[in-house]
Amino acid sequence: MLGLPELMRAARLPTPARRRPPSARRLAPVGGSRYNELINRPFNSAPALAGPIKMSNLSTSRAAFTPIRTKRAFEEICIQIRKEIQAGALSAGDRLPAERELAQQFCVSRATVREALRTLEIGGVVQLLKGSNGGAVVQTGNPAPIARTMEDLLLLGGISLEDFTEARVCLQAEIIRLACLRATEADFAALEANIARTRTVDASLDPDERTALNVEFYGLLAAATRNTAMRTMMSAFTEPLSYYIQQIGPDRTWDVAASREKFLAHLRDRDAKAATREMVEHMNRLHRYLVSRFEARAPD
Template identity: 40%
Template sequence: MAGSNEVDRALTRKTTTVATTPARARKPSARRLPAKTAEPVAKDRSQPRFAPIRTKRVFEEICEQVRREMAAGSLRPGDKLPAERELAAKLGVSRAAVREALRSLEIAGVVGLHKGARGGAFILKGDPDLVTRSIRDMFHLGRISLDNLTEARTLVMQLAMQLACERIRPTTVAALEKNVDRLTTLPVSGKASERVAISAEFYRLISQATDNTVMQVIIEALTDIVLQQVEESNIEFFPNLIAHRRRLVEYIATRQVDEAKREMTEHLQRLRRHLMRAERTAAENKTVRALAEEASQ
């Protein structure tokens, strides 16, 4: 029993020693800590930009619905819209709102309004003159400079020369030659408006020769505005204009693309210089008049 008691006392002393050993004296545990997961790196990106919400006016929503139906093919040129009363009932809006929407669509060239027993609102084919008016308005308001306008026309006409040479038809060549012949009948000191009218037809024929509707609209829009400046500036008749036109028609007819581009570019750059000079002269004269009026007061 004595030996057993000594063993018990020894175990008791060992247990007490372990229990009372300070924590700092204990051997650190070899337990592996879980690996830390790398936090995702935030990507650089701009913050969302929220714009104020603006409630559309009723007539604007009506216009958008008409345009959506056109885009979907439900409305085509020549189709008649429902009568004003019927359209108002379908949309759940007032007749005044429908009337305002139709006027807006008419101004935009989307619909044509006809009076009478067979009248109403009809979908139009689209008016290319709207492009001309829009560019002309921006030009007159100073949003588009004469320099930019003439530069753009030169670039467009270079592409037009390439398309015209590739797609020209004998009937168009004949029409261009006839146009140049008409130009030869005009006196050198004739009215600028007559030369402008013949030139407008000449460029219209070239635009048609491209066989590209978008090009036709752009060419005729830019040409119309530039020729208006030619008429207002009263630029003198270019002595070599007829020879230039004859060479150009020949190059197009024989599909000489590079020569046609060069001929057209040289002519338009010469015209550009004349127009820029006329613009500077007009600005200087305006300044002189303003100073004279100020001095006289």
């Protein structure tokens, strides 16, 4: 069997780093005493979610920075700003000093400060706002970089497709357990509407809308847990796969909408075990489909 790097190359995707080919072991099933223990254990309610940053709440910070003397000065700036956040001198909604002032405090050029701020923005630490109320504002956090990192690891061979799927199965089992405990009728209605739109898109063969609906479905399921960490992790495991499916095309022999309708019925019944079995069957089928399609495109 060809390894993921060769399979990706055959699919005309960017060439990943060389790594060992995936083993032929089966993915571990979800079930047994360990899973039952997870399903039945008590779980406290999740804390309230943090709200968005309001412009009226922004205030310029009084964090103290020291001059930079290293060759890669922008990295040291990032480190200092992160340390100020850890120490509590900076918090979500605080505006950093102006670019010119930061350059003076760090004893570096404004270009170096801009590079540091862009790096922090990519990492989800700050948001760069424009206009009269612009500047670098500390965020509550951004999960997007986590999904990008997971996608890079999968593409470059740092994580095998097999290990990725196995971890996704474990994550989904816990998300389903929590959703069965906490989901409301509004959550069920949102999932039902998503499935109905998915069936319509399946007929129109629109790949972009299909991808968007797939990401939305898993986002809605994760939101039903009322756990922001679960939502972040779900995004990290959903978006990379959506990219690959968009590249090679969906499995036309598999009625995804029908599978999700069965899943939702189990979820409404608060039957975590049955819902998990339906989801695991879907994920294992998807895994086999991805491998077979990449193998079919591999050179002889």
